[in-house]
Amino acid sequence: xxxxxxxxxxxxxxxxxxxxxxxxxxxxxxxxxxxxxxxxxxxxxxxxxxxxxxxxxxxxxxxxxxxxxxxxxxxxxxxxxxxxxxxxxxxxxxxxxxxxxxxxxxxxxxxxxxxxxxxxxxxxxxxxxxxxxxxxxxxxxxxxxxxxxxxxxxxxxxxxxxxxxxxxxxxxxxxxxxxxxxxxxxxxxxxxxxxxxxxxxxxxxxxxxxxxxxxxxxxxxxxxxxxxxxxxxxxxxxxxxxxxxxxxxxxxxxxxxxxxxxxxxxxxxxxxxxxxxxxxxxxxxxxxxxxxxxxxxxxxxxxxxxxxxxxxxxxxxxx
Amino acid sequence: xxxxxxxxxxxxxxxxxxxxxxxxxxxxxxxxxxxxxxxxxxxxxxxxxxxxxxxxxxxxxxxxxxxxxxxxxxxxxxxxxxxxxxxxxxxxxxxxxxxxxxxxxxxxxxxxxxxxxxxxxxxxxxxxxxxxxxxxxxxxxxxxxxxxxxxxxxxxxxxxxxxxxxxx
Numbered sequence: 001x002x003x004x005x006x007x008x009x010x011x012x013x014x015x016x017x018x019x020x021x022x023x024x025x026x027x028x029x030x031x032x033x034x035x036x037x038x039x040x041x042x043x044x045x046x047x048x049x050x051x052x053x054x055x056x057x058x059x060x061x062x063x064x065x066x067x068x069x070x071x072x073x074x075x076x077x078x079x080x081x082x083x084x085x086x087x088x089x090x091x092x093x094x095x096x097x098x099x100x101x102x103x104x105x106x107x108x109x110x111x112x113x114x115x116x117x118x119x120x121x122x123x124x125x126x127x128x129x130x131x132x133x134x135x136x137x138x139x140x141x142x143x144x145x146x147x148x149x150x151x152x153x154x155x156x157x158x159x160x161x162x163x164x165x166x167x168x169x170x171x172x173x174x175x176x177x178x179x180x181x182x183x184x185x186x187x188x189x190x191x192x193x194x195x196x197x198x199x200x201x202x203x204x205x206x207x208x209x210x211x212x213x214x215x216x217x218x219x220x221x222x223x224x225x226x227x228x229x230x231x232x233x234x235x236x237x238x239x240x241x242x243x244x245x246x247x248x249x250x251x252x253x254x255x256x257x258x259x260x261x262x263x264x265x266x267x268x269x270x271x272x273x274x275x276x277x278x279x280x281x282x283x284x285x286x287x288x289x290x291x292x293x294x295x296x297x298x299x300x301x302x303x304x305x306x307x308x309x310x311x312x313x314x315x316x317x318x319x
Numbered sequence: 320x321x322x323x324x325x326x327x328x329x330x331x332x333x334x335x336x337x338x339x340x341x342x343x344x345x346x347x348x349x350x351x352x353x354x355x356x357x358x359x360x361x362x363x364x365x366x367x368x369x370x371x372x373x374x375x376x377x378x379x380x381x382x383x384x385x386x387x388x389x390x391x392x393x394x395x396x397x398x399x400x401x402x403x404x405x406x407x408x409x410x411x412x413x414x415x416x417x418x419x420x421x422x423x424x425x426x427x428x429x430x431x432x433x434x435x436x437x438x439x440x441x442x443x444x445x446x447x448x449x450x451x452x453x454x455x456x457x458x459x460x461x462x463x464x465x466x467x468x469x470x471x472x473x474x475x476x477x478x479x480x481x482x483x484x485x486x487x
Contacts (some may be wrong), residue, residue, distance in 0.1 A: 007460040012471045014479045024475070029464070279476050286469045293462050297455065 022278040026188070026266045034188050034266040040285040041186045046086075047078035047275040048104060048132050052168040059162050060120075060155045062218040070154050071167055072179045074122050075103075075273040082284055084171045104132040106167040112157035113150065120163055123311035132169060135274035150285040175272075182281055184271040190261035192238045194220070198254050201230050208251065214249035221257075 010029035016022060017179045026034055026049075053068040060067070085092075085102040093099030105128040112118035122134035134151060155163060174181030204212065209230050213221045221244070222233035238259065248256035 005456070005460055005463075007463045007467075010471065012466065012468065012475050014475045017476065029468075033464070128360075217382050279472075283469060284471060286465050286472070290462060290465050293458050293465070297458055313452050 017279055018271045020184075020270075020274050021295075022270045022282070024270075024282075025191075026268060027180075030262055031097050031190075031266075034268070036289060037282070038186050038188055038268070039283055040288050041270065041281055042181055042183045044288050045182050045276070045281055045284045046081040046084070046171050046173050046288075047180050047182045047273075048076045048081050048084070048169050048171055048178075050074065050076070050106065050167045051170040051172065054166045056164040056166070057162050058158070058165070060157055061161075062155050067155055067163070067165070068167075071125075074125075074152050075182075075275045076149055076169055077135055078132070078182065078275040079280070080131050080187050081171050081276070082287065086172070087170045100129075102170060104129045104169045106169060107165075108154075109164050110157060110169065111162040112159050113317070117157055118157040119150060120154045120157060122154065123151035124154075125167070137274065163312065181286075182272050182275045184273050186268070186270050188266040188268045189236070190263070191265040191267055192235050192240070193260045193262050194232050194235050194238065195257070195258040196221075196230060197256055198229075200253055204251075204253070212244065212251065212256070216244045217241060228284050231247060295316065 003017055008029055010033065011025075011027040013025040013027070014022065015022075015024060020251065026037075050068075050071045052063075053071055055064045055067070058064055058067065060105050062070075087093070087099075087102040090099060090102035092101050092104070107126045107128075108120070108124050110118065110120045125134055127133045136151070157163065172180035174183070201209070206228055207229070209223055213223055213230060216238075218232055218237040218239055218241075220238045221230050240259075240261065244257055245259065248254060270281060272278050272281050276284065
């Protein structure tokens with residue numbers, strides 16, 4: 001007996017897309033999908049980050065653990081991460097960093113030889129794999145103008161201090177440690193639906209209208225200078241703070257405006273660390289969710305057991 | 320410290336039973352809500368008359384109806400197939416427009432302990448269908464929905480790339 005499908009067909013509209021940022025609308029689905037997508041983007045899309053550090057020489061002011069932690073937090077370009085193996089699942093190696101399927105090796109060698117303080121940055125990390133390198137913020141299309149182009153500072157060295165280390169980067173997910181999270185922020189908001197009761201609004205004086213418009217901490221409403229009518233200036237600026245509703249109540253005009261959150265319409269904001277592109281992050285999140293669905297599909301022998309159960313049911317019904 | 324190891328959240332230990340699977344709650348919330356659509360009874364619709372364990376109160380030992388923030392690694396199911404064909408309450412539920420799959424009488428989950436990565440899903444269906452079918456159907460529908468979402472997204476992306484970056 002094949003069940004009836006209740007599949008939904010969600011719609012997407014992209015508003016802004018850049019390498020590390022995107023904003024889009026998701027419609028005709030419910031909050032469970034939106035939230036699943038958000039949570040997966042934050043914590044379950046894999047990236048590559050430094051996970052093992054062998055320090056050979058460290059005469060800097062920071063201790064070994066501190067440096068290892070800082071290295072871990074450097075975002076690495078992770079387009080390859082979806083195809084890579086987790087080192088705990090890797091058959092080809094014992095996770096010591098010699099394996100091309102699950103790890104990437106980095107070397108860092110820095111010594112300060114003059115009186116000027118030396119900044120050791122992510123640019124000093126040498127990768128064994130050219131596809132996995134520290135994220136370069138200088139040439140991104142964000143318009144973020146970093147003329148010095150020095151990467152992320154790991155430690156500062158004074159004359160005579162030295163840092164030599166070997167680091168192994170591995171695939172991981174944000175749920176394990178936040179360093180593997182590809183997302184800087186992922187948020188969604190319900191799209192607000194605002195109705196103005198025009199009849200009631202016209203009973204207000206211009207002064208009162210101004211007061212009403214100003215009662216919202218964000219600029220949601222405005223007054224048309226010609227007609228002196230209150231109109232919705234920017235519905236999405238509304239933060240569900242209820243201030244205008246309270247104001248209307250206080251003015252003795254309850255029901256002046258009605259505001260609802262649309263239950264099937266979401267506005268997403270995705271910002272990444274640079275490890276993957278924002279658009280790729282969303283696609284990877286969908287793939288990860290699909291993999292999870294496959295993992296919870298009941299296996300064939302379960303369905304067989306179910307058929308027996310069905311026979312039992314038929315027997316019981318018959319008897 | 321007595322906190323469980325971090326990896327327990329997503330690594331299933333060896334020797335777990337058939338229904339113990341590795342996944343995350345976000346998926347579950349999703350399945351759960353889908354079950355709602357399939358015909359979950361959201362609030363107290365005298366479901367106890369159908370023999371379903373049903374409580375309104377929220378707590379670890381009660382069935383949860385709303386998304387619950389946690390992670391888990393195991394999943395176990397309680398599948399119940401009831402044989403009340405002509406139960407008046409059943410017809411009442413059956414007639415509700417809300418229920419898109421009239422065979423699913425109940426779907427809920429509970430998280431017995433916040434430190435154990437285990438969740439129990441209970442699906443209760445009418446006699447002519449099986450809860451496992453309802454479950455698999457929900458998973459298949461979700462899978463198709465995600466496929467659709469991916470296609471839509473890729474199409475939108477193709478439409479948007481090449482355009483100059485807009486202000487936001």
